[in-house]
Amino acid sequence: MVSLLVMVVAALPLYWAFSKFTRFRRNLKDAKSTGLPYVIQPVYPITLFWIISGKLWLKLINKTWPDSWHKSWSKFLSPDWSWNELYDAHRELGTDTFITVSPVTNMMWTADPSVIHQITTRQVGFPKPIKDYKVLDIYGRNVVTTEGPEWRMHRKATAPGFNETNNSLVFTESVAQAQGMIRKWMDGEEKSSRTLNDVPADCMRVALHIISAMGFGVRLLWPGDEFSTGDKDSGLIHMGDKPLGEHTMSFEKALSTVLDDIFVLMLTPRWLLKIAPMKRAKRAWESYKNWKLYMEELLEKKVEAELAGEKTLGMDIMGALVKSATDADRPDQKKSPGQLESNKGKRGLTDENIIGNSFVMLLAGHETTANTIHFSLMELAMAPSSQRNLQKEVCTIFGDSDPKTWDYAYSVNNLLGGMVGATMNEMLRLMPPVTNIPKMASANQDQVIVVDGQKHTLPKGLYINFNVVGAHRHPKCWPSKGVSKVSGKSDDLDDFIPERWLKEDASTHIEEDSEEEDFGGFTGKTSSAQLFRPTRGSFLPFSDGPRSCLGRRLAQVELIAVLAVIFQQYSIELAVDEWASDEEVANMSVPEKLEVYAKATKKAREVIRTASSMITLKLNFGQTYIPARLVKKGEERFIRYIE
Ligand code: HEM
Numbered sequence: 001m002v003s004l005l006v007m008v009v010a011a012l013p014l015y016w017a018f019s020k021f022t023r024f025r026r027n028l029k030d031a032k033s034t035g036l037p038y039v040i041q042p043v044y045p046i047t048l049f050w051i052i053s054g055k056l057w058l059k060l061i062n063k064t065w066p067d068s069w070h071k072s073w074s075k076f077l078s079p080d081w082s083w084n085e086l087y088d089a090h091r092e093l094g095t096d097t098f099i100t101v102s103p104v105t106n107m108m109w110t111a112d113p114s115v116i117h118q119i120t121t122r123q124v125g126f127p128k129p130i131k132d133y134k135v136l137d138i139y140g141r142n143v144v145t146t147e148g149p150e151w152r153m154h155r156k157a158t159a160p161g162f163n164e165t166n167n168s169l170v171f172t173e174s175v176a177q178a179q180g181m182i183r184k185w186m187d188g189e190e191k192s193s194r195t196l197n198d199v200p201a202d203c204m205r206v207a208l209h210i211i212s213a214m215g216f217g218v219r220l221l222w223p224g225d226e227f228s229t230g231d232k233d234s235g236l237i238h239m240g241d242k243p244l245g246e247h248t249m250s251f252e253k254a255l256s257t258v259l260d261d262i263f264v265l266m267l268t269p270r271w272l273l274k275i276a277p278m279k280r281a282k283r284a285w286e287s288y289k290n291w292k293l294y295m296e297e298l299l300e301k302k303v304e305a306e307l308a309g310e311k312t313l314g315m316d317i318m319g320a321l322v323k324s325a326t327d328a329d330r331p332d333q334k335k336s337p338g339q340l341e342s343n344k345g346k347r348g349l350t351d352e353n354i355i356g357n358s359f360v361m362l363l364a365g366h367e368t369t370a371n372t373i374h375f376s377l378m379e380l381a382m383a384p385s386s387q388r389n390l391q392k393e394v395c396t397i398f399g400d401s402d403p404k405t406w407d408y409a410y411s412v413n414n415l416l417g418g419m420v421g422a423t424m425n426e427m428l429r430l431m432p433p434v435t436n437i438p439k440m441a442s443a444n445q446d447q448v449i450v451v452d453g454q455k456h457t458l459p460k461g462l463y464i465n466f467n468v469v470g471a472h473r474h475p476k477c478w479p480s481k482g483v484s485k486v487s488g489k490s491d492d493l494d495d496f497i498p499e500r501w502l503k504e505d506a507s508t509h510i511e512e513d514s515e516e517e518d519f520g521g522f523t524g525k526t527s528s529a530q531l532f533r534p535t536r537g538s539f540l541p542f543s544d545g546p547r548s549c550l551g552r553r554l555a556q557v558e559l560i561a562v563l564a565v566i567f568q569q570y571s572i573e574l575a576v577d578e579w580a581s582d583e584e585v586a587n588m589s590v591p592e593k594l595e596v597y598a599k600a601t602k603k604a605r606e607v608i609r610t611a612s613s614m615i616t617l618k619l620n621f622g623q624t625y626i627p628a629r630l631v632k633k634g635e636e637r638f639i640r641y642i643e
Pocket of ligand 1: 432547549
C-alpha cells in the first residue's frame with residue numbers, strides 16, 4: 001500500500017511534465033499555423049508563481065547563463081517587458097506583431113497600429129479576456145469586468161455620468177484642488193521656493209480629492225482648508241476628517257487605503273481576509289468594510305435625493321448611476337432606499353452594481369491621473385524650454401486672473417489645443433499609465449487579421465496584448481527631429497518633447513478616422529483638432545473603439561486644469577539638496593549651477609526608468625522618488641539658464 005502511494009506521488013511530477021510538454025507542442029503548432037513570427041518561452045509569465053518569483057529567476061538566469069542561451073526569449077518573461085524594451089524588441093525581431101509560445105498558453109503581442117485598429121474596432125471578434133478581470137468584482141459586477149450584453153447594460157448606465165456639465169465641475173474642482181495642493185506645498189509661507197519630497201503622494205492625494213468629488217459628490221480638504229458655503233452650493237458634501245458613526249476610518253482614509261490594499265483585496269477571499277491575523281490583511285479588511293459602508297450610506301442619500309427630485313443628483317458619477325438605474329428600470333415609478341437591490345435579475349442596475357461601478361471608477365480614475373500629473377511635473381523640470389513655452393501660453397490665456405474665475409469652455413478649448421494639451425499628450429505617449437491592453441480572439445471562432453497586407457488566421461481563444469509603449473514609439477508613426485538626447489537613438493521618440501504635437505512642429509500630419517459608433521462617454525478625438533493627429537492605433541493611452549476609456553474627457557480636463565494652475569504662478573525645478581545646500585547654490589556661478597543640475601537630471605532619468613507597472617506605470621512609492629522644488633516664477637535658480 002505504502003509503495004503504491006510512493007509510486008503515485010513519484011509519478012505526479014512526470015505526469016505534470018508530460019502534460020506541459022503535450023500542451024507546448026499543441027501551442028507551437030497553433031502559433032505556426034498563424035504564419036506569424038513566434039518566440040518560444042519555457043514558462044508563461046502571467047501566473048502567480050512567476051509574478052511573485054519571476055524577478056529572482058530572471059536575475060539568476062542573467063547572471064549564470066551565457067547571453068546566447070536566453071537573451072532572445074528571457075526579456076519577454078518580465079511582466080514589464082514592454083516598458084523595459086520600449087520599441088526595441090520589435091526592432092530586433094524585425095516585426096511589430098509576434099506570438100510568444102509557452103507550455104501554458106500563447107500570446108500575440110502587437111505594436112502595429114493597423115493591427116491594433118482592426119482589433120479595437122471588432123469587439124465581437126476580439127472581446128476582453130474578462131476571466132482575468134473577475135478579481136475586480138470586489139464590490140459587484142461592473143462596466144470594466146463584463147462583456148457582451150451585460151457590458152452594454154453597464155456602459156449605458158454609467159456613460160450619462162460623463163457629460164459636459166459634469167466635466168465643467170471637474171474643471172472647477174481640479175482648479176480648487178490644485179490650489180489646495182500648492183498651499184500645502186508652500187506651507188502657508190510666502191517663500192519663493194520649497195523642496196518637495198513627496199510629490200508622488202501629493203499627486204495621489206490631489207487626484208483622490210478630485211475623483212471623490214466627481215465620483216461621489218464628497219469634497220475632501222487639504223490641511224488647514226475649510227468647507228465653505230460655496231462648496232455646499234455646488235451640491236458637494238463634506239464628511240469631516242474623522243471616522244463617522246460606525247466607521248473606524250475617515251472617508252478619505254477609507255478611499256485611500258482601499259486603493260493601497262487593492263492587491264490584497266483582489267487576491268484574498270473575503271472570508272479569509274476576515275480571519276487572517278496579519279497586520280496588512282487586517283487593514284485591508286477594515287478598509288474594505290469602511291469603504292462599503294460609506295458607499296451604502298451615500299447610495300441611500302442619493303436615492304433619497306432622487307425621491308425628493310433634487311436637481312444636484314447626477315452631478316457625480318454615483319448620483320448619475322442612481323438616476324440611470326431609476327430611469328431604466330421603472331420610468332414611471334419612484335424608488336425607495338434599498339429598493340434597487342430587489343431588482344436583481346432584471347435588466348437595470350442593482351445596489352451592488354452601483355457600488356461595484358463606483359469602485360472601478362475610483363480605481364480607474366485615481367492612479368492613472370495621479371501618475372500623469374507627477375511625471376509631467378518631473379519631465380517639465382528636465383525640459384526647461386518646454387516649461388517656459390507652457391508658462392507663456394498659460395499667461396497668454398489667463399494673465400494673472402484668479403483661477404477660480406476661469407471659464408470652463410474658454411479654458412478647456414484653449415488649453416487642450418496648445419502647449420498644455422501637447423504636454424499632457426506627450427506625457428501619455430511617453431509613459432502611458434496602462435502599458436499593455438489585453439484582448440483575445442473570440443472563444444467561438446477563429447479570427448482573420450491583415451498584417452502588412454497578408455491575411456493571418458488567429459485560432460479562437462488566442463490571448464492578445466497591445467504593446468502600448470511600443471506603439472507610442474513606433475518610428476513610422478511619430479514625427480522626430482533627429483537623434484535622442486536621452487537614449488542616443490537615431491530618432492527622438494524616447495525624449496519628452498511636447499512641441500512635437502504642435503502642428504507647425506509636426507513633420508507629418510495624418511488625420512484620424514472618425515468614430516463610427518457612440519458607446520457613451522465623450523465621443524471626440526483622442527487629441528485636440530489643433531494638435532498633431534497620430535495614425536489611428538498608434539496613440540492608445542485611453543485604448544480605442546467601443547471599450548475605450550469612459551473617463552477620457554474627465555481625465556483630460558483634470559490634467560490640463562492642474563497643470564495650468566501650477567504653471568500660471570510657479571515653475572518646477574529638480575531639487576539638488578543631495579549635492580549642494582541652498583547657501584552653496586546661492587554662491588554658485590552659472591556653469592557650476594548647470595553642472596549640479598545635470599547631475600540631478602541624470603539621477604531623475606535613472607529613477608524614472610525604475611518605474612514599473614503595478615496596474616498602472618508608476619514609481620515604487622516609498623522606495624524611489626525624485627525630489628523637486630516649487631519655485632515662484634521669475635525666481636528659478638537653474639532652469640532659466642538652460643535652453
Ligand atoms: C490619464 C487617465 C486615464 C487613462 C490613461 C485611462 C486609460 C484607460 C484604458 C487604457 C482603458 C482600457 C483598459 C482595458 O481595455 O483593459 C480604460 C478603461 C476605462 N476607464 Fe480609463 N483611464 C484614465 C482615466 C479614467 C478616469 C478618470 C475614469 C473614471 C472616473 C476612467 C474610467 C474608465 C472605465 C470605466 C473604463 C472601462 C470602460 C469599458 O470597458 O467600457 N478612466 N481607461
